[in-house]
Amino acid sequence: xxxxxxxxxxxxxxxxxxxxxxxxxxxxxxxxxxxxxxxxxxxxxxxxxxxxxxxxxxxxxxxxxxxxxxxxxxxxxxxxxxxxxxxxxxxxxxxxxxxxxxxxxxxxxxxxxxxxxxxxxxxxxxxxxxxxxxxxxxxxxxxxxxxxxxxxxxxxxxxxxxxxxxxxxxxxxxxxxxxxxxxxxxxxxxxxxxxxxxxxxxxxxxxxxxxxxxxxxxxxxxxxxxxxxxxxxxxxxxxxxxxxxxxxxxxxxxxxxxxxxxxxxx
Amino acid sequence: xxxxxxxxxxxxxxxxxxxxxxxxxxxxxxxxxxxxxxxxxxxxxxxxxxxxxxxxxxxxxxxxxxxxxxxxxxxxxxxxxxxxxxxxxxxxxxxxxxxxxxxxxxxxxxxxxxxxxxxxxxxxxxxxxxxxxxxxxxxxxxxxxxxxxxxxxxxxxxxxxxxxxxxxxxxxxxxxxxxxxxxxxxxxxxxxxxxxxxxxxxxxxxxxxxxxxxxxxxxxxxxxxxxxxxxxxxxxxxxxxxxxxxxxxxxxxxxxxxxxxxxxxxxxxxxxxxxxxxxxxxxxxxxxxxxxxxxxxxxxxxxxxxxxxxxxxxxxxxxxxxxxxxxxxxxxxxxxxxxxxxxxxxxxxxxxxxxxxxxxxxxxxxxxxxxxxxxxxxxxxxxxxxxxxxxxxxxx
Ligand SMILES: Cc1ncc(COP(=O)(O)O)c(C=O)c1O
Numbered sequence: 001x002x003x004x005x006x007x008x009x010x011x012x013x014x015x016x017x018x019x020x021x022x023x024x025x026x027x028x029x030x031x032x033x034x035x036x037x038x039x040x041x042x043x044x045x046x047x048x049x050x051x052x053x054x055x056x057x058x059x060x061x062x063x064x065x066x067x068x069x070x071x072x073x074x075x076x077x078x079x080x081x082x083x084x085x086x087x088x089x090x091x092x093x094x095x096x097x098x099x100x101x102x103x104x105x106x107x108x109x110x111x112x113x114x115x116x117x118x119x120x121x122x123x124x125x126x127x128x129x130x131x132x133x134x135x136x137x138x139x140x141x142x143x144x145x146x147x148x149x150x151x152x153x154x155x156x157x158x159x160x161x162x163x164x165x166x167x168x169x170x171x172x173x174x175x176x177x178x179x180x181x182x183x184x185x186x187x188x189x190x191x192x193x194x195x196x197x198x199x200x201x202x203x204x205x206x207x208x209x210x211x212x213x214x215x216x217x218x219x220x221x222x223x224x225x226x227x228x229x230x231x232x233x234x235x236x237x238x239x240x241x242x243x244x245x246x247x248x249x250x251x252x253x254x255x256x257x258x259x260x261x262x263x264x265x266x
Numbered sequence: 267x268x269x270x271x272x273x274x275x276x277x278x279x280x281x282x283x284x285x286x287x288x289x290x291x292x293x294x295x296x297x298x299x300x301x302x303x304x305x306x307x308x309x310x311x312x313x314x315x316x317x318x319x320x321x322x323x324x325x326x327x328x329x330x331x332x333x334x335x336x337x338x339x340x341x342x343x344x345x346x347x348x349x350x351x352x353x354x355x356x357x358x359x360x361x362x363x364x365x366x367x368x369x370x371x372x373x374x375x376x377x378x379x380x381x382x383x384x385x386x387x388x389x390x391x392x393x394x395x396x397x398x399x400x401x402x403x404x405x406x407x408x409x410x411x412x413x414x415x416x417x418x419x420x421x422x423x424x425x426x427x428x429x430x431x432x433x434x435x436x437x438x439x440x441x442x443x444x445x446x447x448x449x450x451x452x453x454x455x456x457x458x459x460x461x462x463x464x465x466x467x468x469x470x471x472x473x474x475x476x477x478x479x480x481x482x483x484x485x486x487x488x489x490x491x492x493x494x495x496x497x498x499x500x501x502x503x504x505x506x507x508x509x510x511x512x513x514x515x516x517x518x519x520x521x522x523x524x525x526x527x528x529x530x531x532x533x534x535x536x537x538x539x540x541x542x543x544x545x546x547x548x549x550x551x552x553x554x555x556x557x558x559x560x561x562x563x564x565x566x567x568x569x570x571x572x573x574x575x576x577x578x579x580x581x582x583x584x585x586x587x588x589x590x591x592x593x594x595x596x597x598x599x600x601x602x603x604x605x606x607x608x609x610x611x612x613x614x615x616x617x618x619x620x621x622x623x624x625x626x627x628x629x630x631x632x633x634x635x636x637x638x639x640x641x642x643x644x645x646x647x648x649x650x651x652x653x654x655x656x657x658x659x660x661x662x
Contacts (some may be wrong), residue, residue: 055561056435056547058442059286065429077559102284103546107560129284129549154288156449161290179288180447 003095003123004148004171007046008206008227016263017223018172020208021045021256022099022232023239024064025052025081026071032245034087036252040235041094043253044260048088049126049230052081052100059128061183063233066240078104078113082120089121097150099126105138114141124148126174132164143170150174153199153207155192166203172228175199175207183233186212193225200227219262231259275463278586280579283462284546285442292449297464299369304471309364316360320393321350323357323475327483327640332610339630342492343613343643344480344508353616353645354476354504355386359455361472363390366453373448374398376455377441379406379434379500380571380618381413382645383457388422390455398422401440403433406570412649431564434500434574438548458501459578462549466578470506477511480640488638494519494629497642498621499539499592500571502578504644509590519591522581523625525567526594536565537594538577539585547575552582568597568657569617569650595624601657604647616645617653 001009011018021040025033037048053068053076060068085096098117105113105127117125124147125138132151139149151165154176165173177192178184186192193209200207208228213219219229238255242248275281275297283293303309317323325348330341346354359376366374374396378384384400391398400422407414407426417424430436438461445454456465459473477495484492495512497505499522512518524537535541538553545554547562555563555575567573584590595603603623607615615623622641629639647654 055430055563056439058439058548059446061443072561079559103554103556103562104560106546106551107543107556107558128286129546131283131285131287131290133290134282134284152287154286154290156288156291158291161287165287176286176288179449181443184447 002146002148002171003093004047004097007095008172011046012227017226018046018208018228019044019260019263020047020049020228020230021235022049022051022230024067024071024236025050025084026074026076027067027236027239028070028245028248029074030076030080030084032248033084034091035245035249036239037088037094038091039249039253040256041092043256045094045256047095047097049097049099049232050081050085052078052098052104054101054104057101059181061181061233063183063236063240067236078108082116082122085120085122095123096121097124097126097148098122100128102127102130110138111141114138114145114147118145118147122147124150124171126150132168139168152176155179162199162203166205169205172206172208173203174230175209175226177209177211177213180211182211184212186214186218189213189218189221193222197225216258216262219259220264223263229263275467277580277583280551280582281463281466282551283549284551285462285549286446288446289449293462293464295369299365300464300468303365303368309368313361313364317357317475321356321360322348324479325349327480327487329487330611333607336606336610337626337630338635339633340638341626342484342488342638342640344476344640346476346504346642346644347613347615347646351382351386351389352648353382353386354473354507355383355457356389357475357507358457358469358472358503359383359386359390362453362455362468363394363396366396366455367394369453371451371453372396373452374455375401375441375444375452376457377401377434377437378457379437379573380569380616381406381410381417381649382571382616384422384424385413385416385420387455388417388420391422392420399425401425401427401437401444403431403437404428405432406434406437409653410570410649411652433565433570435562435565442548458503459506459580460501460548460550460576466550466580469503470510470580473503473507474510476504476507476642477509480508481511484638484640490638491515491518492640493633493637494521495640496521496523496622496625496629498523498572498618498644499577499581500574500618502581504642506578506580508642513589520584520589521625521629522590522592523621524592524594525569525572525621526596527566529596530594534566535594536567536572536574538575539581539592540594550579552577552579568600568653569621571616571618572621593625595621599624601654604654613643614647615643616647617650619644
């Protein structure tokens with residue numbers, strides 16, 4: 001079993017949902033990312049989604065767009081993100097899911113990325129603009145190396161696409177709570193969680209719900225229904241607001257502990 | 267596990283659908299609606315009638331005798347500048363807005379660079395009574411101000427986009443963000459043969475009328491097919507449209523002209539086919555301007571409609587297979603060609619279009635006096651007067 005599946009199982013054994021925390025690698029810089037990831041893991045993050053910045057993040061709202069811009073201005077590359085994964089891995093066993101857009105992956109080389117990511121201690125890939133139909137070139141080598149490939153299901157996905165995602169998932173499925181970009185205000189998280197819960201039963205796979213989950217109260221709303229909860233923009237905004245790396249680490253510790261407190265007993 | 271449904275819309279290795287899951291069903295829906303519409307005689311009749319009676323088709327093919335004399339060869343112009351709204355873009359928007367109505371979409375969005383596609387979308391929306399919102403880079407809002415005014419008069423809302431390079435690429439990013447949010451009610455009217463499948467196919471289909479008409483016109487007026495067909499390439503829709511008529515005529519050379527901006531060697535250009543690398547931008551695999559790490563870089567061109575770091579996937583395939591060849595001309599060369607066409611023929615071309623003309627002296631020298639060259643005069647240049655006057659003043 002991979003680290004990600006193990007994290008979901010561990011949370012299940014503790015009768016709670018899995019907390020997935022998004023960080024944009026290189027925001028504010030790559031050394032800070034190591035500290036932030038370790039702090040998040042120590043404060044209750046079960047999985048780190050480590051964003052690989054891209055110049056044209058069409059699925060992201062302003063907060064994550066700005067984080068990616070800051071990171072790229074600082075010279076972040078995919079190769080440096082893998083070095084950062086290696087540094088995080090020396091300090092903690094928290095599962096690390098690489099999260100990003102396809103072009104940097106294509107240019108790096110899919111097989112080479114899989115090999116280098118596995119060697120660095122990363123656990124899987126979630127690629128926002130790589131739907132199942134286009135994914136074989138990354139997914140197959142990833143699975144062969146024991147890495148996870150995380151498919152997405154959206155509110156617009158039809159039954160055929162939902163089934164396809166279920167068959168493709170190796171650990172969990174990412175459920176997008178609403179039509180929109182990251183950081184949008186939640187429309188109706190409670191009913192999104194209900195839909196996710198129904199899909200989870202239907203597919204026999206854990207789902208993690210993301211988009212629009214920002215606060216402890218949001219986590220408390222969705223976590224009784226769904227096996228995983230993803231918080232992204234709220235974390236990125238806390239880092240943006242902090243005047244220094246130390247302050248950002250403190251803010252992330254506080255935010256993640258608070259969010260973890262919303263993971264209700266199931 | 268069941269085999270995946272294969273995504274068609276591949277041109278060799280190019281094209282495809284690299285978009286968020288949220289948009290995949292909408293692309294399926296659009297593909298289906300298009301396939302139905304294209305086989306539906308009622309749809310075809312409505313499209314034909316609007317293109318004819320409203321948009322002013324067919325457009326003439328004109329023998330440019332004074333320009334021919336100056337260049338020492340025979341030049342023919344396919345007059346898309348005479349279409350309603352002043353460019354070829356309206357061929358596509360009338361088709362797509364008809365499709366949007368068939369799909370019961372209640373809101374239209376579009377990206378625009380030069381503003382011609384924005385104006386053409388706003389026009390088709392006014393014609394068919396649909397609300398329209400256009401995303402345009404702040405830099406383009408500045409340099410294409412007349413088109414911003416036109417869109418507003420036509421009832422469209424124009425969003426000025428300040429992110430990134432504040433040009434066409436960033437406008438398309440914002441349009442995609444809007445679409446992923448409002449996909450259930452909204453049709454995204456893409457303006458070129460770019461974007462995820464089925465857009466390159468759909469836009470190519472609606473623009474193919476340029477090549478279809480001009481092939482027949484060349485046979486009737488010149489008594490032969492042209493030796494070469496030349497068009498400017500931004501996303502590639504006017505070029506794909508005119509190439510479509512001649513692609514099976516293997517003796518006809520197809521030449522696309524990209525924007526070399528300050529010169530390819532300076533790195534400040536908009537020529538992905540000439541100087542880019544294979545990548546994925548805005549939903550399709552094609553050539554793009556990018557760093558070694560796969561980050562998209564800003565394009566540079568005096569022409570807002572060519573100022574884009576990507577290009578439609580079918581052009582990538584035509585390039586690789588050698589069926590079409592691609593070259594690039596600088597801002598300076600385009601400005602010279604702009605003035606030459608004004609002076610010799612009494613036609614003010616768009617700055618985009620001027621790039622195609624800027625390649626003619628080279629081509630004329632190569633082909634000699636006994637050749638027929640067909641040029642896609644994709645649009646008129648009223649929108650560019652301010653830019654041209656500024657640029658010429660700077661150059662003294
Ligand atoms: C007159 C004209 N020609 C050409 C273009 C470039 O687009 P495409 O390459 O899709 O024809 C534009 C785009 O704005 C235009 O307005």
